[in-house]
Amino acid sequence: MFATGEIALLRPAGVAPLLERIRRVRAVSGIPLVGDDRWSSEHWGHVARAAADARLTPDIAWASMTSGSSGSPKIVLRTAMSWSASFPLIARLLDAGEADVVAVPAPPVSSLTLFSIAHALEGGPRPALARGHAIVPADYADATCFHGTPHAFRALLERGCPPKLRAALVGGSHLDADLRERAQARGIRVTSYYGSAELSIVATDDGSGLRVIDGIETRIVEGELQVRSPFAAERYASAPLRGDGRWVTSGDLATIDDGLLRLRGRADGAILTASATVIPEEVEAALRELPGVRDAVVCGLPDAVLGAVVVAIVEPESGAEPSVGDLRSQAARSLAPSHRPRRWHLATLPRTAAGKPARAETYARLIADGGAAS
Structure with missing residues (x-):
């Protein structure tokens, strides 16, 4: 009842x-x-x-x-x-x-x-x-x-x-x-x-x-x-x-x-890196415009020198195989130096039940993997 x-x-x-x-x-x-x-x-x-x-x-x-x-x-x-x-x-x-x-x-x-x-x-x-x-x-x-x-x-x-x-x-x-x-x-x-x-x-x-x-x-x-x-x-x-x-x-x-x-x-998601404030969604929007990119999540990882480094987790389009080198050079054309990811990961993004990129889980996986640079 x-x-x-x-x-x-x-x-x-x-x-x-x-x-x-x-x-x-x-x-x-x-x-x-x-x-x-x-x-x-x-x-x-x-x-x-x-x-x-x-x-x-x-x-x-x-x-x-x-x-x-x-x-x-x-x-x-x-x-x-x-x-x-x-x-x-x-x-x-x-x-x-x-x-x-x-x-x-x-x-x-x-x-x-x-x-x-x-x-x-x-x-x-x-x-x-x-x-x-x-x-x-x-x-x-x-x-x-x-x-x-x-x-x-x-x-x-x-x-x-x-x-x-x-x-x-x-x-x-x-x-x-x-x-x-x-x-x-x-x-x-x-x-x-x-x-x-x-x-x-x-x-x-x-x-x-x-x-x-x-x-x-x-x-x-x-x-x-x-x-x-x-x-x-x-x-x-x-x-x-x-x-x-x-x-x-x-x-x-x-x-x-x-x-x-x-x-x-998000107000609570801004990345402070080398005295610059980076809004992850602004970087993500630029990365989605790159050839072969289906979606992207950007986050910050702690860094003793910069405060934080910008990290990109990129989900390629089906059948596409963009290289990290190509992504770096293409991103440099549209992003200011402070906003360019310093570390890159190519991976299928975890998603929420509704299909949104699961930011918290993505970050947790990144930490579990050691946040290694690419």
Whole structure:
């Protein structure tokens, strides 16, 4: 049985059973939180205890997990209105209604997928979820739209694009111009966006740059983006969101110029090297433009002389074999000396359940391998 006003931690199941279980939880004013079947029993226990200890108020309707791309995932608590207020916007961006099917490759533990389920329960498109943990085109054969990460979108296009797909909403990490162009050449209208589990959707990009959504206020405080939005969550399970009152933040650095929002990486991820401040995401964006590079993660390793050295972990395109020498020389054409990686690693990047590069795990692997220079 599901208790009124308490978090119900659910194990994932097929899309129809999961929707019905979530519907039953909400019917008694319970708060659904979906776990991941890849979690260990110890981790299930940890999340269950955190959910039981959560500070709840009567207006809390949903609980979701952060991606954990920068560290341990946290439980995010939000009202029903914080999601439902954005459903008309999402429907317009996807050009989709109750008769449509949205491909959602991220597992149900992802806040993005739980959002899509919540939308479906209020007349949005029916979500098509993966039957396993790989992206198999047959799982999305009837999809008319897509909502997920660039990694999942690329995989779906490469492995067999659903024939009815006409619109894609892509968020979670950087969408490169080549992927957008390839999708548009297939007749798929692509909108990328900036958001987070805490903030929900904040800004959209149709190819001309990120623009903040009408009705959302933004400000820059000491370089960090703060948002006041009807779509924002209420709190974490055991702590308030970061920010100042209703102005909340996910910790992203940004600038706003001529109406365009430009993200500059995480405030807690900046690398201080030889008196220069290097924002990893800025270097990563330059590396993704290099031939043969699919994705990249940049981090800093401690150095007795420089304070830290810039390290690049590069994931090559399928079938490509770029050399470290070539990458060094190509990067030197677009990056200032202080921003050029001094150490290089070619590897497949670990990813979160939603398909984002798992920064914390990447760093941990680098340390475990000794951070050897290339």
